[in-house]
Structure formats: C-alpha cells, structure tokens
Amino acid sequence: MNNVPQIVEINEIIKETPSIKTFIFDWDMDKFGVPSPGEFVMVWNFHNEKPMSISLIDEENSRLAISVKNVGEFSSQLHNLNVGEKIGIRGSYGNGFSNDIRDKKILAIGGGVGMAPINAISTNLLKKGNTVDVVPAAVTKEELLFADSLKKSGANVFPCTDDGSFGFEGFATDCTIGLLEDRSYDFAFVCGPEIMMAGIYNILEESKINAEYSLERYMKCALGICGQCCVDNTGWRICVEGPVFKNDKINKISEFGKYRRTASGIKQ
Known part of the structure; x- marks a missing residue:
C-alpha cells in the first residue's frame, strides 16, 4: 500500500x-x-x-x-x-473482490460506470479458467462500458439498456431474471447504482447464489480515520471493511439500497 x-x-x-x-x-x-x-x-x-x-x-x-x-x-x-x-x-x-476462484461459472453485473471494477474482476477471472457471463447495463447504447472489450477477452456479454437501443430492453434486474431461467452460477459480482444492486441482491438470494457487492460512499481519507464513509447500523467503513461486501454482510447494512449521506452527513 x-x-x-x-x-x-x-x-x-x-x-x-x-x-x-x-x-x-x-x-x-x-x-x-x-x-x-x-x-x-x-x-x-x-x-x-x-x-x-x-x-x-x-x-x-x-x-x-x-x-x-x-x-x-x-x-x-x-x-x-x-x-x-x-x-x-x-x-x-479497501477490501477487493475474491479473485482466487477457478473453473467456476461466474455472473458479473455492472451498471453504468460501476462496470469499472466489474471489468477488472471479469478480466482477472477469465484468465483463471472461469466461464464469465457479464451484464453491462446503461441508459442507452452509447453509454455501455467495456461490453466489446470483455467479449473479445472471452466473456459472454449480455448488454441491457433502459431505452432498448441495444441488447435487452430494460433494467439489469430484469435481464438477470431472464438469465437465471436457464443458467446457473457458482458466484456473482455486482457494482452499480445501489438501488440496482439491492434489486439484484434479492434476485440472487432467492436463487441461492453467493455474491459480492461493491458499495460507494463519500470518502476523504481512505485510511479509516475520518469516519466519513461509515455506514449506519454496523459502523463499517466503506474504505476499509469495504468497498466490497459479501452477501452475508450486505444484508446487515440497514441503509443499503435506501439512502446515503452527503459530505455534511445529510441523508440523500
């Protein structure tokens, strides 16, 4: 470090x-x-x-x-x-994704610029013999991130857009439900708007698929000192205990998918 x-x-x-x-x-x-x-x-x-x-x-x-x-x-x-x-x-x-997985079926879901860490973990796991299905989601075709490059790297890419301009028309949650109708996965990785991740969490829990979720909060020091990025209920610091949390911890964060705080501590 x-x-x-x-x-x-x-x-x-x-x-x-x-x-x-x-x-x-x-x-x-x-x-x-x-x-x-x-x-x-x-x-x-x-x-x-x-x-x-x-x-x-x-x-x-x-x-x-x-x-x-x-x-x-x-x-x-x-x-x-x-x-x-x-x-x-x-x-x-921070606490990153689990990247020691080999020879498994992986589902990776990213909304908007949340595809940044999803690109990193997907690229990593493809090199380790995993089958990786990626769902890049965006409002419109022009904003889809890393869909083409991940496909070239060997991932199965299932793009979805809110406006239907490319790929599946609808949200990442709907696309995920469709994939799970005839596919099974050993593990999943998720990053994007928190309301999207909360919906994905419910879907994956119902399907009994363990997953990791990358959260975003207002960070100042990145060292766990200032307390700016602490989440309610647990007091976990996103910059240290996160930004990645496994599903058995994400359900302990009471504000997950509901609200976050501004730099001055006001809920938004």
Whole structure:
C-alpha cells in the first residue's frame, strides 16, 4: 500500500462513452504491490483528491487504469487532461473482490460506470479458467462500458439498456431474471447504482447464489480515520471493511439500497 501520492504520467486516454474516459498509467507493482480487483485508489489532481475504482490491472506491463465519468468539477478537470500530463495516485485501498476462484461459472453485473471494477474482476477471472457471463447495463447504447472489450477477452456479454437501443430492453434486474431461467452460477459480482444492486441482491438470494457487492460512499481519507464513509447500523467503513461486501454482510447494512449521506452527513 502506498499512502503518499505518487506522481504518474498518463500514457493513454480512451474515450469509452460520451461521458466516460479511461486513463492508463504505469504503476510500480514491485514497490507498491499488485492491487486486487475491486480495490480503489485516491486520485489527486493537485487541487483535490477523490476515490476511483481500478478498471484495469495489467500486471504484465505494470499498468493500472481508472475509468471516470464526467459528473462534476473534479471529474471534469480529469476529462480535460491530455496524454503526457500527470496526476497523483495513492493506494490501493479497501477490501477487493475474491479473485482466487477457478473453473467456476461466474455472473458479473455492472451498471453504468460501476462496470469499472466489474471489468477488472471479469478480466482477472477469465484468465483463471472461469466461464464469465457479464451484464453491462446503461441508459442507452452509447453509454455501455467495456461490453466489446470483455467479449473479445472471452466473456459472454449480455448488454441491457433502459431505452432498448441495444441488447435487452430494460433494467439489469430484469435481464438477470431472464438469465437465471436457464443458467446457473457458482458466484456473482455486482457494482452499480445501489438501488440496482439491492434489486439484484434479492434476485440472487432467492436463487441461492453467493455474491459480492461493491458499495460507494463519500470518502476523504481512505485510511479509516475520518469516519466519513461509515455506514449506519454496523459502523463499517466503506474504505476499509469495504468497498466490497459479501452477501452475508450486505444484508446487515440497514441503509443499503435506501439512502446515503452527503459530505455534511445529510441523508440523500
């Protein structure tokens, strides 16, 4: 783990969708360790710092990537960067996905930019002999993330869009119900809007499929000190005990799928 921001140069920028860009940079894995899929890094733009999921872990070429949706001032500043410019990276942090699974049937579900960590774990598990079915979900075709690249990597991809512009017309929950009618899975991974994940949780529990869910909360320190990302009921810190939780823990988080808090602690 690296608790001091390391200044890295952006080697490549991929415009994935109209609102999402992937930033690829070198990372000294011998010095700072190999991140696990599902972990996150703190990204510093020399003015502010925000947590970002790792979307690519390229051990062979010592590279990492983050995929960022342009939703506010910080992400907009990142989107304005060019190849050759620099950012600060510290981490990686958190509790990642289980990546020691081999020769199993895996279901991976990602909504919107929640496909970032899903891409990392799916790519990892494909290399270990697993059969991976991926459900990338988005509002419309242009916003589908990593559907093509995962298909090229060997995953079975079942895209779904809210507006029906590509793949299954409807939500990820509906698409998952359809898949489970004639398919079985040993394990599942889920990341996306929390209301979506709550629906998926109910579906997978009914089908008795163990799963892991990646949560998002407002994080400041990433070290478990500030308490900003604690969830009600359990007091678990998303930056330390999470962001990934197994299904037998996710049901103990009373706010899951219901609300979260702003930087000032107000429910939203």
